[in-house]
Amino acid sequence: MATSDSRRSHRDFEGNRSIPNGEEVRNVRDAGVQTDAKVQGHGPRLSKANLFTLLSLWMELFPKKEPQQRENDAAGDTGLVVVHERMVLGLHCSSAQLHAGQVAVVKHGPRLKGCDLYFSRKPCSTCLKMLINAGVSRISYWPGDAEISLLSGRHDHTDSSHQEAILDATAAERLKSNSRPHICVLLQPLACTMQQFVDERSQNCDFLGKIAADNPTLNVKDLFRREWWNNLDDLFKKFFINDEEQHKYVLNKMGLENFCAEPNFSNLRQHMRNLITILASAAASVPVLEENYGFFMREPLGMGSPALPQDVVRHCIIQARLLACRTEDPKVGVGAVIWAEGKQSQCDGTGQLYLVGCGYNAYPVGSQYAEYPQMDHKQEERQYRKYRYILHAEQNALTFRSAEIKEEENTMMFVTKCPCDECVPLIRCAGIKQIYTTDLDINKVKHDISYLRFDKLNGVQKFIWQQKSSARHMSEQDALPTANGYMKRKAEETHFQCSKRLRS
Ligand SMILES: [Zn+2]
Numbered sequence: 001m002a003t004s005d006s007r008r009s010h011r012d013f014e015g016n017r018s019i020p021n022g023e024e025v026r027n028v029r030d031a032g033v034q035t036d037a038k039v040q041g042h043g044p045r046l047s048k049a050n051l052f053t054l055l056s057l058w059m060e061l062f063p064k065k066e067p068q069q070r071e072n073d074a075a076g077d078t079g080l081v082v083v084h085e086r087m088v089l090g091l092h093c094s095s096a097q098l099h100a101g102q103v104a105v106v107k108h109g110p111r112l113k114g115c116d117l118y119f120s121r122k123p124c125s126t127c128l129k130m131l132i133n134a135g136v137s138r139i140s141y142w143p144g145d146a147e148i149s150l151l152s153g154r155h156d157h158t159d160s161s162h163q164e165a166i167l168d169a170t171a172a173e174r175l176k177s178n179s180r181p182h183i184c185v186l187l188q189p190l191a192c193t194m195q196q197f198v199d200e201r202s203q204n205c206d207f208l209g210k211i212a213a214d215n216p217t218l219n220v221k222d223l224f225r226r227e228w229w230n231n232l233d234d235l236f237k238k239f240f241i242n243d244e245e246q247h248k249y250v251l252n253k254m255g256l257e258n259f260c261a262e263p264n265f266s267n268l269r270q271h272m273r274n275l276i277t278i279l280a281s282a283a284a285s286v287p288v289l290e291e292n293y294g295f296f297m298r299e300p301l302g303m304g305s306p307a308l309p310q311d312v313v314r315h316c317i318i319q320a321r322l323l324a325c326r327t328e329d330p331k332v333g334v335g336a337v338i339w340a341e342g343k344q345s346q347c348d349g350t351g352q353l354y355l356v357g358c359g360y361n362a363y364p365v366g367s368q369y370a371e372y373p374q375m376d377h378k379q380e381e382r383q384y385r386k387y388r389y390i391l392h393a394e395q396n397a398l399t400f401r402s403a404e405i406k407e408e409e410n411t412m413m414f415v416t417k418c419p420c421d422e423c424v425p426l427i428r429c430a431g432i433k434q435i436y437t438t439d440l441d442i443n444k445v446k447h448d449i450s451y452l453r454f455d456k457l458n459g460v461q462k463f464i465w466q467q468k469s470s471a472r473h474m475s476e477q478d479a480l481p482t483a484n485g486y487m488k489r490k491a492e493e494t495h496f497q498c499s500k501r502l503r504s
């Protein structure tokens, strides 16, 4: 399939390709078409569309303080990613008061014009009409159950909530066909080596590396696999309609009849499985080890904002782990996200937290990265090494931020690797107040990159991934919370179910 088209630059291929009608069908049918990474002679990377889709699913699972009960509203939790050109403007989820689409309108208003939105469920007509009105460019959604569930009450034809759901789906379809924005399912086939790539990166990430360094006898591969099965089972329950007839019913009601015919249907489902599996790998890279590991301060400062709950920190770190899957570095993927704690607004499912910026390590924007040196320290001549050309995840997150960093607010950076000496002064001067990371490389000099300054960084509260017992002066707020029971499952119970489902 190596056409002249696919030899165009990676960014061009993904970002500027026009999306004709029917793209959704073609995208899924041509499994294995996404060979642009291969053409360039690189390892696989997650495409933008898939990254944003995964982030939207993950955002649906943002830990909530207490279980939400909506009044007079049948809509389920929904995650949302708002993107404008290269920049992620917002990561949101629905709250007790507002749907995700409504959150976007309240938070971004006129800035939604020209944006691409990625939803974890097809938004309801209430959300759609406002988003179309705001002039968004594209709305993409995960092809599972809709925001107003089409599955609940389906077998009882007198169920009024089910009748409402069908009316809403019909209205959403009418809005879709009469509107300018492209409303579609945008899942791109994964390169065949993608799962292996994400698995390896996840297993070798610094969080598991730290556990391995602390416990030389522990089999970290087993630990990873166990966590992976746990996550997989939960994610399948949440995002996959196991019953094929039910899935077809939902697709039909959502105006996606095209997907119900073979081979489209099988391809769509396989593609959904593949993406869920990637998400499970990213989530397993920061294991939930009850009462054992978490993000704690070494030497707590007297002053400063209280630490975030551990489940929220973990959620943000996994956002960064997902971003790292789009790295342009041939070897080490790093992701960073910056969140701030606002003074008000409870309308977002993220509470007072709002996204400031996010990034991954990559060559400068707009460059044909294949022209830059790719070699690491094994290349004898230093001029042929990559280090002087790659932008670090922290640098990209700061550069492409969508909000200003405010002195009076607690702004937090979550990064998947210890910040290097190039990044530490940037983080400090940008006004970051807290940093959540791992220090596996602290005080090391690794050929062309050094990590000597992080240890001496003052004025920023450092929460480091470590064993709870090794964190001194534990304060009450650092205790591992138990609020979010989402990941807690027994691996042994789920193992069989998952393997069966993957094969089917
Ligand atoms: Zn809605």
Ligand SMILES: [Zn+2]
Residues within 6 Å of the ligand: 392, 394, 419, 420, 421, 422, 423, 424
């Ligand atoms: Zn750096």
